[in-house]
Amino acid sequence: MSEPAAVQMDGVPVRLEQRAVLKSFLGLSLKNGLLNLVTLTLYRFWGKTEVRRRLWSSIHLNDEPFEYTGRGKELFLGFLFALGAIGLPFLVVVFGAQFLAPAFAGLILLPFYIFLSFLMGYGRFTAFRYIASRSSWRGVRFQLTGSPAKYGWSYLGYVWLSVVSLGWFWPAANRRLAGPLWDGLRFGDRPFRYRIDDARKEHVYGAFALGWVGAMAAYFVLIAVMMSILIPAMRDAAGNTVEPSLKVFGQIYAATGALALVYTVIFSPYQAAMLRSIAAGIGFAEVRFRMRVKWYDMAWMTLSNLALLTTSLGFLMPFVEARVSKFLFDRLETTGTADLDSVRQAAGSSPRTGEGLADAFGVSPI
Amino acid sequence: MRSASRQSDGVQARFNDGLTTAAHAVEIVLAADAIHFTHEGEAQNWPLDAVEVEPLGPTVRLGHPGDAARLVVSAEVWREICSARPAIEQRRRRRASALVGGLTAIAALAAGLIFVGVPLAAGPLARATPPELEAQIGGNLEAQIGLALPTCTGAAGQAALSKFGQRLQQDPHATFRLRVRAVDAPMVNAFALPGGAILVTGDLIRMAETPDELSSVIAHEAAHVELRHVMQGVWRSFGFGVVLDALVGGGTGAGQQAVLLFGSFTSLRYTRQAEVEADRRGQALLQAQGYSSQGMASFFERLAAKHEGADARMVKELISSHPDTLRRARASRAHGRPGLPAFSVADWAAIKAVCKIPPKKGFLAHFPR
Numbered sequence: 001m002s003e004p005a006a007v008q009m010d011g012v013p014v015r016l017e018q019r020a021v022l023k024s025f026l027g028l029s030l031k032n033g034l035l036n037l038v039t040l041t042l043y044r045f046w047g048k049t050e051v052r053r054r055l056w057s058s059i060h061l062n063d064e065p066f067e068y069t070g071r072g073k074e075l076f077l078g079f080l081f082a083l084g085a086i087g088l089p090f091l092v093v094v095f096g097a098q099f100l101a102p103a104f105a106g107l108i109l110l111p112f113y114i115f116l117s118f119l120m121g122y123g124r125f126t127a128f129r130y131i132a133s134r135s136s137w138r139g140v141r142f143q144l145t146g147s148p149a150k151y152g153w154s155y156l157g158y159v160w161l162s163v164v165s166l167g168w169f170w171p172a173a174n175r176r177l178a179g180p181l182w183d184g185l186r187f188g189d190r191p192f193r194y195r196i197d198d199a200r201k202e203h204v205y206g207a208f209a210l211g212w213v214g215a216m217a218a219y220f221v222l223i224a225v226m227m228s229i230l231i232p233a234m235r236d237a238a239g240n241t242v243e244p245s246l247k248v249f250g251q252i253y254a255a256t257g258a259l260a261l262v263y264t265v266i267f268s269p270y271q272a273a274m275l276r277s278i279a280a281g282i283g284f285a286e287v288r289f290r291m292r293v294k295w296y297d298m299a300w301m302t303l304s305n306l307a308l309l310t311t312s313l314g315f316l317m318p319f320v321e322a323r324v325s326k327f328l329f330d331r332l333e334t335t336g337t338a339d340l341d342s343v344r345q346a347a348g349s350s351p352r353t354g355e356g357l358a359d360a361f362g363v364s365p366i
Numbered sequence: 367m368r369s370a371s372r373q374s375d376g377v378q379a380r381f382n383d384g385l386t387t388a389a390h391a392v393e394i395v396l397a398a399d400a401i402h403f404t405h406e407g408e409a410q411n412w413p414l415d416a417v418e419v420e421p422l423g424p425t426v427r428l429g430h431p432g433d434a435a436r437l438v439v440s441a442e443v444w445r446e447i448c449s450a451r452p453a454i455e456q457r458r459r460r461r462a463s464a465l466v467g468g469l470t471a472i473a474a475l476a477a478g479l480i481f482v483g484v485p486l487a488a489g490p491l492a493r494a495t496p497p498e499l500e501a502q503i504g505g506n507l508e509a510q511i512g513l514a515l516p517t518c519t520g521a522a523g524q525a526a527l528s529k530f531g532q533r534l535q536q537d538p539h540a541t542f543r544l545r546v547r548a549v550d551a552p553m554v555n556a557f558a559l560p561g562g563a564i565l566v567t568g569d570l571i572r573m574a575e576t577p578d579e580l581s582s583v584i585a586h587e588a589a590h591v592e593l594r595h596v597m598q599g600v601w602r603s604f605g606f607g608v609v610l611d612a613l614v615g616g617g618t619g620a621g622q623q624a625v626l627l628f629g630s631f632t633s634l635r636y637t638r639q640a641e642v643e644a645d646r647r648g649q650a651l652l653q654a655q656g657y658s659s660q661g662m663a664s665f666f667e668r669l670a671a672k673h674e675g676a677d678a679r680m681v682k683e684l685i686s687s688h689p690d691t692l693r694r695a696r697a698s699r700a701h702g703r704p705g706l707p708a709f710s711v712a713d714w715a716a717i718k719a720v721c722k723i724p725p726k727k728g729f730l731a732h733f734p735r
Contacts, residue, residue, distance in 0.1 A: 035466060040473035041614045041622050046465060057422055065422055067436075069429075072465075079615065087612055138389065139382035139434045188387065234552070314623055343387040345434060 014340070018329030020058035025322040028054065033315035045079065046072030051318040052131075055325050061137060062340065069141075070134035078130070086119060114156065121155020121177075122148045128181050137187070140345050146184035154180070167212060171204045171274065178278045188343035192284045199281030207269035207295070214266035222259045226252060264306065268299035275328075285338035292331045301327050377443050381405055384434030394437065396447055401428070401437070412437075414454055419444070476613055480629070484605025485636050492597035497541050497561075500597055504561025511557075511565065515549040518568055523720025524548060526713035530581065531564065533708075534588050534651055544588055548720045554669070556583050558590035560597055568721025573668070578661025580717065581652060581708030582698075586662070589647035595640045606633040638689045645694060649701050652708070660702035666695035 032047035049072040056068035093112055097105040125148040132142040158173035175196055182194035233248040272295045279291035305320045376393035383390065383405060394403040401412040418429040426444040428437040448454050518524065524547055531546035542562030551567040558564050564587040566580070574580040590596060610629040614622050649659035670691040709717060 035469075036622070037624060038473070039466070039469040040477055041625055042469045042473055043466070044615070044622070046469075053420070057420060057427075065427075067420070067427065083612055091608060136434065138387040139384040139436045140387050141434065341387055345385050 014062040014338075016059075016061050016329070016332065016334055018059050018326045020055060020322045020326055022319065022322055022326065025051075025054070025319040026316075029312075029316050029318045032318055042076075045075035047318070048072075048075060051321055055322060056135060059325070059329065064138060067136045067139075068134055069136060070130070074130075074134075082123075114160070117156040117159040118152040120152075120159075122152035124155065125151035125180065132185060137340075138343075140188040140343050143186045143188075143346050143348060144181070144184050145186060146180050151177075151180050168208075171208045171270070174274055175199050175204075175277060175281070178281065182278075182282050186346055187284065189346045190285060190338075190343050192282060194281045195283065196281055198283075199277045202273060202277035202280045204270060204273040204277050207273040211267040211270045215263055218259055218262045218266065222255055225255050229255070261303065261306075264302045265299045268302065269295035271295075271302070272298040279332065283336075286336035287338045288335050290333040290335070291328070292333060293328075297327070297331070377439060379403070380438040382434075382436045382438075384436070392437070394439070398451075403437075414451065415457065417454075419454075419458070480605050480610050480613075481632055484609070485602060485632075488598040488601040488605075488636075491601045492594040495594075495597050495601075500594070501542065501561035503600075504559040504563055504596075507559050508561075508563050508565075511549075511559075515551045515565065515567070518548040518550050518721035519723050520548070520716060520720035522713075522716035523718070526709060526717050527566070527584070527720070529713075530584065530708055531588070533655060534585060536655065540592070541594075542591055544591060546584055548717070550721050556587050558587040558596060560594075560600075562591050564588065564591065571717060571720060574661075574665065575668075576661055576664070577707040577709040577714050578658045579665040580661070581657055582648065582659060582662035582665060585648035585652045585657075585659070586644050587648075588651055589644040590640070592651075593640075593643065593647060595644065598640065599637065602633055602636055606630065641689055642694070642697070645698055646701060649698065649703075653703050653705065656705050657708045658703070658705035660699075660704060663695050663699035663702055666691050666698060670695060 028051065032043070032050070035043040036047060049068075049070050052068045052070060056066045059066045090112075093108065097108040125144075125146070129144040129148065132144040135142045155177060158169065158177060162168075162170040162173055178199070179194050179196060182192050185192040229248055229251050230244065233244040272293045275293050275298075276291045279289045282289045301324065305323065308316045308320055376395050379392055379394045381390045381392040381403070382388075390405060392403045392405055394401050396402075399414055401410075401414065401417065403410050412428070412430050416431050418431065420427040420429070421441065422438075424441055425438050426441050428439065428444075429435075527546040527548060531544035535544045544562050544564060546564045546566065548571060549565045549567055552569060553567055554570045554573050556564065556566045556570055564584060566584065566587075570583065571580060574583070606629040610626065614625050645662065649662060652659040707714075
């Protein structure tokens, strides 16, 4: 573990560190997993809240822990809201278009699917806003200002620009999308800021090119491997069609799994570079952030987490989240000073429900 | 000051007033039911019943509902307080038990609805579904399938298949008119679509050695149509797929995939039951018209011989929508009765040649044969 950040703050050294005891998350993982099974996963909202509470309280700034004040009930209500406001209308449109109006299905569904990109962005912003509002230090809350709708439209535009550019706009999109999330963040009455020019000083496109070309090559290799397994397996010696054996299905799954591992490694340099880039753009008062993360650290962290989750059937998710948190904070450095003793609580209301929409799209941060 | 310590009749603690990040030293006094302290001349009373507690290793953070203010006391002192007032811990445990108990009860209700209620209701719901709607759904599916599986070009063979479908369905009040046709596809299969369409693949026709074998397969699919199994499947999928997926959230966390897998296995169990039901009803339909129903067993036996051993079959059945083929063959042999062949010699020759010249169009036609 690298030395935690040391910042001079009016002559007082300030340390930012994650002190989570990973072992303690094993028991929590087991408890949450079992209660999820017993309650048909309805406990997950309370389980997630408990994980966040423990993680936040183990992150220390100047030897004092952060606090997570969110409630399981809020996440549950957010889920119900997303189900009613998004899930049901989505179901009605998709089924209605497919079964009752197939001639117009494309016309109806295409704008609808495009609109989903907007909702994903909207959900991501509101999830950050909820988490910020439930995070505090010394009793003073964080707050995310800004418009989720504006973020949603930006997200939609960037996603489709990325699609038409075959993915090449995505690194630039990621940097831009970090802007409203960090520039709009406040700790009490003090603003964070995000300078995209500082973020751009950390290059990401070389690493992205490596990932893009490598991923394409790996994809075509997978197709060739699958065809070479499937085609002979679907015909017997007499040329009749036969059902592929279980062994063949196993080989197909193994090849797909191998591709997932290759993708993880190939994109690790990009993931590491993007983390460094966004961290370089963030500032608070006179404090600047720097993420010292190498591609091989990132690859190892992702691969080992993948192994933990697959072998434990997802049970170790809280343990994995604690590992990731520790991984990030162990590599986060800060420079500069900030007066943290006189921060005032900011006025303004907090959202009443959790990040149901972000959860529905799998873009909830933790 | 890092942690609180005892001083005469009070306890030293650190107080954040929720207005600024400044920390204030306060002396708290513990009464039977509340924490009392004074901050900037103002008396504060926090009822112990409502105090929220967060352990932080050597210290404990105390909160007050609806208030951002926080008190930090030493863990040791808090332990003493709790040991003298067991009601605090009892209250915490009671709340946790109530939460888990309540959620388990809701989950049990939801599980009952999805795993028992939906399958039970699938039959009545399918029968209550307006036939026009089912026909429309079937028509749309048929059009989509047609893009991948083009109709075979042998006109005489198609006419023989169509004629057999009409003969099989003598009931003039049947909900749907059976429409049997051969399609070009690199697989041994037959499908019943909602609304009466039955598609038989060219490879299946090639594999069938006698008219009895092919007529048994078509009769099995006709039974699916008559019993409205496809609509039952749609309603079951709605329960197991859509409702369960919505409840679980479709995520990858602990338990979510396990619950979804359980739902899939349960759904497959009902699908396998429908297959057995269609085997029996299909044989009955053939017998009612005086046709032989013995072809089903021999067809399944040869199908099973092409596949794996007993262990692999058992695993496959568990994850399959169809029962084990060899078991189906044994049951079909027990229920099979002799009778007339379903097709004349000329019709059988035409049917065997129905897909001889493969159609040029169709996505799957591009796969190697």
